[in-house]
Amino acid sequence: xxxxxxxxxxxxxxxxxxxxxxxxxxxxxxxxxxxxxxxxxxxxxxxxxxxxxxxxxxxxxxxxxxxxxxxxxxxxxxxxxxxxxxxxxxxxxxxxxxxxxxxxxxxxxxxxxxxxxxxxxxxxxxxxxxxxxxxxxxxxxxxxxxxxxxxxxxxxxxxxxxxxxxxxxxxxxxxxxxxxxxxxxxxxxxxxxxxxxxxxxxxxxxxxxxxxxxxxxxxxxxxxxxxxxxxxxxxxxxxxxxxxxxxxxxxxxxxxxxxxxxxxxxxxxxxxxxxxxxxxxx
Ligand SMILES: NC(=O)c1ccc[n+]([C@@H]2O[C@H](COP(=O)([O-])OP(=O)(O)OC[C@H]3O[C@@H](n4cnc5c(N)ncnc54)[C@H](OP(=O)(O)O)[C@@H]3O)[C@@H](O)[C@H]2O)c1
Numbered sequence: 001x002x003x004x005x006x007x008x009x010x011x012x013x014x015x016x017x018x019x020x021x022x023x024x025x026x027x028x029x030x031x032x033x034x035x036x037x038x039x040x041x042x043x044x045x046x047x048x049x050x051x052x053x054x055x056x057x058x059x060x061x062x063x064x065x066x067x068x069x070x071x072x073x074x075x076x077x078x079x080x081x082x083x084x085x086x087x088x089x090x091x092x093x094x095x096x097x098x099x100x101x102x103x104x105x106x107x108x109x110x111x112x113x114x115x116x117x118x119x120x121x122x123x124x125x126x127x128x129x130x131x132x133x134x135x136x137x138x139x140x141x142x143x144x145x146x147x148x149x150x151x152x153x154x155x156x157x158x159x160x161x162x163x164x165x166x167x168x169x170x171x172x173x174x175x176x177x178x179x180x181x182x183x184x185x186x187x188x189x190x191x192x193x194x195x196x197x198x199x200x201x202x203x204x205x206x207x208x209x210x211x212x213x214x215x216x217x218x219x220x221x222x223x224x225x226x227x228x229x230x231x232x233x234x235x236x237x238x239x240x241x242x243x244x245x246x247x248x249x250x251x252x253x254x255x256x257x258x259x260x261x262x263x264x265x266x267x268x269x270x271x272x273x274x275x276x277x278x279x280x281x282x
Contacts, residue, residue, distance in 0.1 A: 026052070035057040157177070
């Protein structure tokens with residue numbers, strides 16, 4: 001039986017991954033913030049899989065909680081076979097309109113959280129020749145206006161993961177980037193937006209982007225189970241690919257960014273961005 005640890009398992013992809021791996025017969029350690037005050041989140045899993053389920057409080061920005069989780073896993077289970085660094089959120093807004101605190105916290109959760117949890121569980125994963133899945137995004141290989149910090153955090157996850165591929169290969173530990181397009185989880189409702197006043201130089205861009213985001217959110221959603229089932233299937237493969245893109249929009253974005261000559265790609269994107277972000281000013 002494989003042991004799988006998932007960060008941010010309280011919602012969205014993380015919750016679905018918990019269900020998918022439990023259904024597969026794996027032992028799942030579901031981690032999340034403030035679990036003692038959120039007793040209901042895993043009531044189903046606790047009741048239905050008492051022998052193969054553990055929940056641990058783990059805010060990925062809290063060193064003491066990471067250390068406690070690693071110690072608990074070591075004492076109670078010994079090792080893990082799979083780590084899924086899924087916890088994350090999006091911070092949207094113009095760079096100038098964000099506070100330093102907002103900027104740093106975005107990197108703390110999405111990037112340094114992934115770094116810290118990976119470091120804590122690598123000794124266990126080296127023992128089992130385990131697998132690590134790091135959540136990036138389409139925003140991890142394409143830059144977009146008004147999402148510079150979210151993109152930066154995911155680009156950083158990409159650099160980390162590609163570098164770890166060679167570093168961990170001698171130990172038999174494999175890493176894989178997960179790059180979803182837009183899926184209907186609680187990501188949209190958990191987004192943190194800057195709050196530019198009318199005096200902000202980016203006010204029109206920001207309002208146009210929020211408007212577009214609202215319209216996109218109402219479109220037929222891509223089902224997040226595509227991602228959770230896809231990761232489960234990948235985890236059963238002997239060799240992991242470097243990255244896996246999910247969603248029609250994700251695959252189109254990947255093609256545009258990686259198959260078009262750079263000059264063509266950026267000319268195209270300049271047009272798209274002018275249309276979307278500056279429409280009120282043209
Ligand atoms: N949905 C998409 O379209 C999409 C596309 C590309 C990439 N992604 C990535 O997919 C991952 C999962 O997001 P989702 O779409 O499933 O969104 P979600 O439904 O909002 O779930 C995000 C999860 O991350 C957790 N989290 C946030 N900050 C945390 C922290 N400091 N410590 C521990 N957990 C924390 C949340 O916990 P709480 O319940 O405590 O808030 C929640 O469980 C993220 O890395 C996101 O960037 C999503």
